């Protein structure tokens with residue numbers, strides 16, 4: 001049985017005091033969460049150290065939204081894997097569509113970051129997904145195949161154990177348009193098949209694949225009922241403790 005994961009990507013939201021407020025509320029709600037569900041939060045960099053201290057005595061796990069691929073040096077404004085580890089991060093989101101599309105991150109750069117995160121014992125949440133244009137052109141599977149192959153280039157089967165994949169169709173992010181459970185399942189199943197071909201069937205059986213894109217308490221249960229959907233990467237709905245807890249309980 002694969003573990004269930006509900007992850008909250010806060011994006012560029014919540015200053016320090018707002019972060020403290022949200023985490024305090026979440027902690028009390030998550031105290032009664034189902035045992036087979038892991039809850040992950042990804043606050044902005046400026047709240048990570050405090051979030052780490054606040055979540056220490058809870059089951060909430062912590063990650064960052066991005067990192068640089070170098071160990072350190074003259075990279076003004078960037079943050080390294082080692083720095084994230086030093087403030088208590090266990091996970092890092094890499095290849096999010098906003099990083100790909102707004103900041104121009106390539107598959108090759110994302111691959112470098114994934115390998116660096118793994119080297120440094122940070123678990124990557126590796127995001128992939130097609131745009132609306134690509135879906136309408138009927139090339140969703142080609143896009144996903146290429147993102148998986150390039151993103152995981154050089155990642156060993158052993159290392160893959162530490163990688164979480166997140167399928168986030170770009171057209172569903174922040175738009176209120178969720179993929180239907182069938183549409184999402186079709187791609188999740190395809191991703192699992194790609195992992196089977198690239199690695200092995202045990203690897204495919206084990207790999208956790210999250211769905212992201214307008215997940216809310218109202219649609220979470222039907223999405224999560226699909227065989228190959230192991231959890232959710234939540235944006236907007238994770239910014240309020242009630243709605244995030246609603247998804248966790250779904």
Ligand code: 13P
Nearest residue numbers: 009173174213214235236
């Ligand atoms: P929304 O849930 O706001 O659509 O965002 C999804 C997402 O990008 C999570 O990483």
